[in-house]
Amino acid sequence: MTRTVKRTLKLLLTAAGLVVVYFLFDRLTHTGFQFHYALGWLLFACLLFLVCFNWRKKLNFLPIGKAAVWAQIHYYLGLFALGLLLLHIDTVWPNGWFERLLFVSLMISLFSGVIGLLASRIYPPVLVKRGPQVIYERIPRYRREVRQQVENLLTDTVRETKRTSLADFYEAKLEPFLLSQQNFLHHAIDSPRPAHFWRREFQAIRNYLSEGEQEALDQIEQLVQRKINLDLNAALYQIMRYWLLIHIPFSYLTLVLAMTHGIQIEQYS
Amino acid sequence: MTEDNTPTQIKRPKKWDHAFSAEMAPDQVASLLEREPFVSMVPPSGDSGTDAKAEKVRGKIQDILLNESRLLNFEKDEVIVRQGDYGATAYFIVSGNVSVLFNVDKSALGRGQAPQKSLWAHVKRVLSNPSTPEARDPEQYDPAGATEERLQQGVFLQDVPRVIAAQKYDPDEMGPGEIFGEIGALSRSIRSATIIATCKTQLLEIKWQGLRDLLQVSKPFRESVDRVYRERSLRSHLLSLDLFQKLPESALQALVDGAEFVSVGKRDWNTNAGDTTPIVNEGDYASALLILRSGFAKKTKAYGHSEYTISYLSKGDVFGLDEMLGAYQGANTGNSYQNGIAALGYTDMISLPGSLCDKHLFPHLEAEALGVHINKPTSGDPLEDTKKNQLMDFFVDERFINGTETMLINLDRCTGCDDCVRACATNHDNNPRFIRHGKQFENIMVANACMHCADPVCMIGCPTGAIHRSENGEVVINDTTCIGCQTCANSCPYDNIRMVEIRDQKGHYILDEQMRPINKATKCDLCYDNPVSPACQNACPHDALRRVNLADEEAIKDWLK
Structure with missing residues (x-):
């Protein structure tokens, strides 16, 4: 069975689950069963289980199932929870400020999760295609190495040719680029613009360089390509890692707010 | 309160800090040195020159036995080694007898479980992990604290008469002075047979490092182990392959007697990992059936001006069967090897000449097996599934x-x-x-x-x-x-x-x-x-x-x- 078929089956199962819950709860309403109240607690149980995934990752020394299976349950249960939420609120914008806060928190948590999921599906093949891949923690070191190599090349070239055109180019344009991570947004959408920009810049300066300087420029161009790749790696890894900084705090906030909401309902309804 | 910054100091660990058994005593070793095979390992003394040499060898053997071996006692029908297990030790029989069995039902062997920690012990260990990496308790390195690592497992073979009756051939018996388990220990491979004690038996278990050192110390011992190694390895290796399991005893013996050993490349292949040495060229006359005993070889097919890797062969794989069966059945395609093979680093093989196979192997194969091999495709197109072929090249080349x-x-x-x-x-x-x-x-x-x-x-x-x-x-x-x-x-x-x-x-x-x-x-x-x-x-x-x-x-x- 291919992954697409498996994915379709899981989606159908999630939708079927929602339909079953809707009709079952709706049917029970005639017997005095409080539809929205029950849905709310079911939704809370789902949220609690969704947050458990974070704990599963921390307790990786316990035999509590593969993280890959947990992740699959997390994705589809998240979708199921969205369906429950829409049923719970009757697809109407909440009217109280507390309920609005809870809704917004849940939405941020949900959509940051969707962004994280999409990033984890889209970016790894991009990194393979663009290659070579590097370990995220080593990127600052590689970046320093690239800058050092460019500076060494420039020092040698200026000493040999007694001309400073390349050094001036470096100071004006290359140095800021080599000093830090650049073009985050371009890399986030896998845009070729950074590469095009530097190709154009190199073409422009090439006309004014001697033969010796042009040879050095060829090597600098390769190093700049490496730096572009390092920036791409850094940007994509940052998105793939740091979406969790939004997702996890808002998930816990949602859980706390939902519990408060439940207690309020228990207390005052 | 001041923090104690005194570094922990221990004695630098060295070889034989931890003897294989703390219970192995010098007088036990002295007694063993009077027995076979150790007595034959020491060169005969005569003049002062040979006396000194004999004493030196004796001293070395004494050290090896004291630090690398231990005495174990087994009761009748107790399992000593199990076929299929890995083992890094060999056994000398001090007293008693053992029996060699093949393909014993696993359930009868009481196969042990891996020494898994309980969940609680594991959780406790993880939770008490010091915050710094690679922290250890220095006391564990104190040689005085060495404890006996292996416990006598005491697994007994059940219903021995039934197990022996189920053996295809009469089980070999071994007695005092003989050695077993050396094949698995020296070749880093699985045990090829199950050994049980047939009466109250005392064994000297020796680590493979000790065995290796003994082989270096004594030439006669080295020669005898080599001889036994070749004989036993060949027979048990053939018996472990499906192709030979249904042969009558006489045919198997004829194959064992006529087989040749072929070694290509260096055994310590890690020092020249990139080397490949051709063993058979595509198109060569198919004169023998080749069975890999150890190492790896790549199977290649010529294409254009070069060749590509079809697959690789590892221990137990057979090469040339299709071609030789073809020749045996009179097919036109069966006279030359359809593919080439090259050793990756090193390869040990058993070569069974074609005439021997025609007489003692092929007549005993069932028609079904013959058909499978004859119809098996031997070639492909490297451009048909390039990713698969390149991936295979990547795995093989690296x-x-x-x-x-x-x-x-x-x-x-x-x-x-x-x-x-x-x-x-x-x-x-x-x-x-x-x-x-x-x-x-x-x-x-x-x-x-x-x-x-x-x-x-x-x-x-x-x-x-x-x-x-x-x-x-x-x-x-x-x-x-x-x-x-x-x-x-x-x-x-x-x-x-x-x-x-x-x-x-x-x-x-x-x-x-x-x-x-x-x-x-x-x-x-x-x-x-x-x-x-x-x-x-x-x-x-x-x-x-x-x-x-x-x-x-x-x-x-x-x-x-």
């Missing part, structure tokens, strides 16, 4: 085919979240036992993690036997007996063993008498004693990491889909 638990990472799924690395570190002294980096073919990365090789060359030079195979086949390091000599790390052709400087529980480095840090070799142990095994694979939320046997092409293909 020698990854040696791995039985290779860590593959599907880079199309890996997000670099490092959950695998963290899980490994949690389970191993706060320091991961692998690097999430390695050689890459398109979207497949072979990470720098121990592959638990079919042929673990890292074990060859270990002076203490600290690196060994567990009963279930994982290659593991005994931290207590590792002396930090780096031999294994230098021998691993894949750079998958790392030396670490160890600390005490307060985070201070443990130093020796000269204030130099104590090193230990570390590597992936496949979490063999943990309830979560392997932790890296279990922790990956994207199913991007798998431990795979590279011989299992279908499983890899399914996972990559």
Whole structure:
């Protein structure tokens, strides 16, 4: 069975689950069963289980199932929870400020999760295609190495040719680029613009360089390509890692707010 | 309150700090030296020159036996070694007798479980992990605290008459002075037979390092072990293959007698990992059936001006069967080898001449088996499935085919979240036992993690036997007996063993008498004693990491889909 078929089956199962819950709860309403109240607690149980995934990752020394299976349950249960939420609120914008806060928190948590999921599906093949891949923690070191190599090349070239055109180019344009991570947004959408920009810049300066300087420029161009790749790696890894900084705090906030909401309902309804 | 910053100092670990058995006494060794085969290992004395030589050899053997061996007692019908287990020791029979059995029902053997920690012990260990990496209790390295590692397992073979009756051939008996288990111990391979005691038996169990040292000390012993090794290895190896299991005794004996041993390349192939040596060229006259005993070979097919790799052969694989069966059945295609093979590093083979096979092997094969082999396609097109062929080339050229638990990472799924690395570190002294980096073919990365090789060359030079195979086949390091000599790390052709400087529980480095840090070799142990095994694979939320046997092409293909 291919992954697409498996994915379709899981989606159908999630939708079927929602339909079953809707009709079952709706049917029970005639017997005095409080539809929205029950849905709310079911939704809370789902949220609690969704947050458990974070704990599963921390307790990786316990035999509590593969993280890959947990992740699959997390994705589809998240979708199921969205369906429950829409049923719970009757697809109407909440009217109280507390309920609005809870809704917004849940939405941020949900959509940051969707962004994280999409990033984890889209970016790894991009990194393979663009290659070579590097370990995220080593990127600052590689970046320093690239800058050092460019500076060494420039020092040698200026000493040999007694001309400073390349050094001036470096100071004006290359140095800021080599000093830090650049073009985050371009890399986030896998845009070729950074590469095009530097190709154009190199073409422009090439006309004014001697033969010796042009040879050095060829090597600098390769190093700049490496730096572009390092920036791409850094940007994509940052998105793939740091979406969790939004997702996890808002998930816990949602859980706390939902519990408060439940207690309020228990207390005052 | 002031913090105690005094570094922990211990004696630098060295060979024989921890004897194989603390109970092995000099008088027991002296008594053994009066018996066969040890008495024959010492050259006969005569004049003063030979006397001195004999005394020197005797002294060496005494040291080896004192530190590398131990005496074990077995009751009648007690299982000594099980077929299929890994073992790094050989046994000399001191008194009593043993019987050699093949293909005994596993349920009758009481196969032991891996020494797995209980869940509670594991959780307690993880939770009490010091915050600094590679922290150890220095007391474990105190030689005085050495304890007997192996417990007498006391597994008895049930219903012995039935088991013996089920044997195809009469079981071989061995008596005092004889040695067994040396094949598995010296060749780093699984035990080829089950051995049981047939009466009250005393054995001298010797580590393979001790056996290796004895072989170096005594030429007559070396010659006798070589002879026995060849005889037993050949017979048991043939019997382990499906092709030979239904042969009558006379035919099997004829094949054993007529077989030739062929070795190509160097056995310590890790020093020349890139070498390939042709064994058979495509189109050569198919004169013999070749069976791989150890090592690897690549099977190639000519294409254009070059050749491509169809597959690789490992222990137990047979080459040339289709061609020879073709010739036997009078087919036109059967006179020359349809493919070539080349040794990857080194290859040991058994060669069975065609005339011998025609007379003693093929007439006994069932028609069904003949058909399967005759109809098997022997060639393909390298351009038909380029990814599959290039992937095969990648695995073969980089020698990854040696791995039985290779860590593959599907880079199309890996997000670099490092959950695998963290899980490994949690389970191993706060320091991961692998690097999430390695050689890459398109979207497949072979990470720098121990592959638990079919042929673990890292074990060859270990002076203490600290690196060994567990009963279930994982290659593991005994931290207590590792002396930090780096031999294994230098021998691993894949750079998958790392030396670490160890600390005490307060985070201070443990130093020796000269204030130099104590090193230990570390590597992936496949979490063999943990309830979560392997932790890296279990922790990956994207199913991007798998431990795979590279011989299992279908499983890899399914996972990559």
